[in-house]
Amino acid sequence: MTKTSSVDTAKTTAVEKESRNATKAMLVEFWYYFSQNKGAVLGLALFVLLVSVAIFAPLVAPHHPDMQFRDALLSPPFWEAGGSLTYPLGTDAVGRDILSRLIFGARFSLFIGVVVVTIALVGGIVIGLVAGYVGGAVDTFIMRIMDIILSFPSLLLALVLVAILGPGLMNAMIAIAIVLQPHFVRLTRAAVMAEVNRDYVVAARVAGAGHFRLMFKTILPNCLAPLIVQATLSFSNAILDAAALGFLGMGAQPPTPEWGTMLAEAREFILSAWWVVTFPGVAILVTVLAINLVGDGLRDALDPKLKRS
Amino acid sequence: MFRFLIGRLGLLIPTFFGVTLVAFSFIRLLPGDPLDLLAGERGIDPERKAQLMAQMGFDQPLWHQYFDYLIDIFHGDLGISFASKKPVLTEFLTLFPATVELALCAIILAVCLGIPAGIFAAVKRGSVTDQAIMGTALVGYSMPIFWWGLLLIILFSGILQWTPVSGRIGILYYFPQGTGFMLIDSLMSGQKGAFTSAVSHLVLPSIVLATIPLAVIARQTRSAMLEVLGEDYVRTARAKGLSPFRVVGLHALRNALIPVVTTIGLQVGVLLAGAILTETIFSWPGIGKWLVDSISRRDYFVVQGGLLLIAGIIMLVNLIVDLLYGLINPRIRHN
Numbered sequence: 268m269t270k271t272s273s274v275d276t277a278k279t280t281a282v283e284k285e286s287r288n289a290t291k292a293m294l295v296e297f298w299y300y301f302s303q304n305k306g307a308v309l310g311l312a313l314f315v316l317l318v319s320v321a322i323f324a325p326l327v328a329p330h331h332p333d334m335q336f337r338d339a340l341l342s343p344p345f346w347e348a349g350g351s352l353t354y355p356l357g358t359d360a361v362g363r364d365i366l367s368r369l370i371f372g373a374r375f376s377l378f379i380g381v382v383v384v385t386i387a388l389v390g391g392i393v394i395g396l397v398a399g400y401v402g403g404a405v406d407t408f409i410m411r412i413m414d415i416i417l418s419f420p421s422l423l424l425a426l427v428l429v430a431i432l433g434p435g436l437m438n439a440m441i442a443i444a445i446v447l448q449p450h451f452v453r454l455t456r457a458a459v460m461a462e463v464n465r466d467y468v469v470a471a472r473v474a475g476a477g478h479f480r481l482m483f484k485t486i487l488p489n490c491l492a493p494l495i496v497q498a499t500l501s502f503s504n505a506i507l508d509a510a511a512l513g514f515l516g517m518g519a520q521p522p523t524p525e526w527g528t529m530l531a532e533a534r535e536f537i538l539s540a541w542w543v544v545t546f547p548g549v550a551i552l553v554t555v556l557a558i559n560l561v562g563d564g565l566r567d568a569l570d571p572k573l574k575r576s
Numbered sequence: 577m578f579r580f581l582i583g584r585l586g587l588l589i590p591t592f593f594g595v596t597l598v599a600f601s602f603i604r605l606l607p608g609d610p611l612d613l614l615a616g617e618r619g620i621d622p623e624r625k626a627q628l629m630a631q632m633g634f635d636q637p638l639w640h641q642y643f644d645y646l647i648d649i650f651h652g653d654l655g656i657s658f659a660s661k662k663p664v665l666t667e668f669l670t671l672f673p674a675t676v677e678l679a680l681c682a683i684i685l686a687v688c689l690g691i692p693a694g695i696f697a698a699v700k701r702g703s704v705t706d707q708a709i710m711g712t713a714l715v716g717y718s719m720p721i722f723w724w725g726l727l728l729i730i731l732f733s734g735i736l737q738w739t740p741v742s743g744r745i746g747i748l749y750y751f752p753q754g755t756g757f758m759l760i761d762s763l764m765s766g767q768k769g770a771f772t773s774a775v776s777h778l779v780l781p782s783i784v785l786a787t788i789p790l791a792v793i794a795r796q797t798r799s800a801m802l803e804v805l806g807e808d809y810v811r812t813a814r815a816k817g818l819s820p821f822r823v824v825g826l827h828a829l830r831n832a833l834i835p836v837v838t839t840i841g842l843q844v845g846v847l848l849a850g851a852i853l854t855e856t857i858f859s860w861p862g863i864g865k866w867l868v869d870s871i872s873r874r875d876y877f878v879v880q881g882g883l884l885l886i887a888g889i890i891m892l893v894n895l896i897v898d899l900l901y902g903l904i905n906p907r908i909r910h911n
Contacts, residue, residue: 415591420849510720515868537730559717560714
């Protein structure tokens with residue numbers, strides 16, 4: 268008895284080692300293809316920089332984001348006449364340092380991206396797995412609901428959901444997650460339907476795996492590639508949509524240093540103080556661009572069709 | 577083809593009822609009941625409220641209210657706007673041409689620039705030109721368009737003073753709105769300078785609204801072209817000595833355009849969502865601004881009607897694109 272179990276253990280460790288090596292080889296291969304794309308590497312570097320700035324915001328920012336310097340209202344950036352290095356990117360209408368607000372704003376944007384993608388991804392995967400695996404009436408029902416959500420322009424639906432839930436950052440994130448979710452459902456379902464009749468799934472089923480194990484442990488890991496790419500795209504969409512909601516007054520509320528909300532507050536100064544309007548937009552654009560660059564790189568690296576060519 | 581059409585319509589009907597259900601639930605999900613919202617902070621006498629609730633059917637069971645709502649929809653009755661006291665449908669139809677005019681200009685701009693840019697990038701694959709075009713497209717794709725609009729206003733309206741900041745036409749001009757399309761109406765009015773004024777109002781909003789579709793179309797055209805350029809029949813066309821222009825422009829482009837057409841169709845939703853932001857920035861009197869204003873002034877019947885009409889339009893356009901796709905590509909039809 269003890270003998271068999273020790274043989275079993277030895278076998279298991281060998282299998283584990285093998286599988287770890289395979290994972291490692293996969294990652295090496297992935298990095299090879301990803302690093303071929305210079306834009307993607309640049310995007311990744313920018314993204315890492317943004318994340319570090321967001322994490323160490325209190326250390327990096329020259330001032331507190333809500334601190335009002337009443338003797339320096341609408342002070343221009345340092346290179347313009349009248350600007351000073353105390354406020355490198357100038358101050359807004361109530362004398363808050365724009366650079367510090369942008370640095371703290373990075374926390375909000377990245378937080379929005381993470382929360383929205385997590386809700387949309389987890390929800391989308393579960394619903395999509397059920398639809399693709401169970402099929403039949405359940406599948407039809409789920410997909411019709413997704414069609415309904417997709418019949419509305421995403422921003423309009425998000426606006427309406429916020430009108431129901433009440434304006435605010437949390438509600439804006441929930442609304443955007445609901446709007447982005449159908450894409451994950453569709454992708455997961457399509458991938459599951461392609462996998463569900465493959466030999467390895469049938470083998471696992473014959474070996475006695477339960478539905479739950481089949482769905483989440485056998486099939487799901489083989490459907491992840493398109494989902495990862497979609498998650499990256501949704502991350503940037505979430506940041507853009509949240510900024511748009513903030514801009515329309517339905518997202519984060521002032522004085523939160525969220526970039527879209529900052530733009531909304533700055534609108535009346537577009538013709539008198541360009542820096543108040545310009546920098547928050549640059550921050551949004553650079554962040555979204557970095558994430559999209561990474562997304563393009565991921566798609567190239569994970570798509571087997573492109574690899575062959 | 578007929579079976580294909582019926583199949584597609586069959587898919588559309590449950591979705592349509594789902595959309596009506598969403599629009600119906602919207603008002604009932606709002607915190608507080610509709611009459612309290614209507615009365616505002618002044619409040620309302622309970623007796624009068626009960627009377628009004630009965631008059632508007634809010635005291636009926638939910639399924640009955642939904643049924644009544646459906647009947648109203650099919651009679652073209654989408655309720656009355658609190659703010660203007662006009663029927664929602666009438667308001668929508670007055671403002672819709674402004675949005676269509678803007679969206680059409682934007683999509684024409686996006687197609688006319690995006691397809692050639694995509695083709696050019698694909699033909700010159702890997703070159704500096706390709707990288708420049710695709711880099712620009714990615715920047716466009718990542719653009720927060722509400723900020724882009726503000727930047728253009730700062731540059732062209734503020735510093736250069738070339739274009740007006742907002743509206744559809746200068747206040748000096750007045751003429752009847754025959755078609756609702758400012759470009760056509762101003763041209764027909766015969767007033768000197770009216771057409772130029774209309775064009776100068778339209779330029780910046782069109783550019784802003786076109787930005788994302790333009791980037792998407794350029795990217796899609798490039799990847800579709802790359803796929804097609806690797807096919808055997810393109811090699812054959814090259815081998816038999818056709819000019820590169822003919823090979824790319826005729827043989828390759830025709831097949832590459834199929835997925836691009838779908839992409840263009842899918843941009844309708846993007847355009848309508850973009851219109852919400854673009855119209856707000858440029859005070860463009862279309863349905864996007866109307867809806868944002870209605871949401872902020874809590875004119876909820878307008879929002880309800882707008883939701884339904886916009887979803888209806890998107891569904892209709894998707895259906896048309898699907899049918900066109902089926903016409904171009906028989907394989908889809910028979911699947």
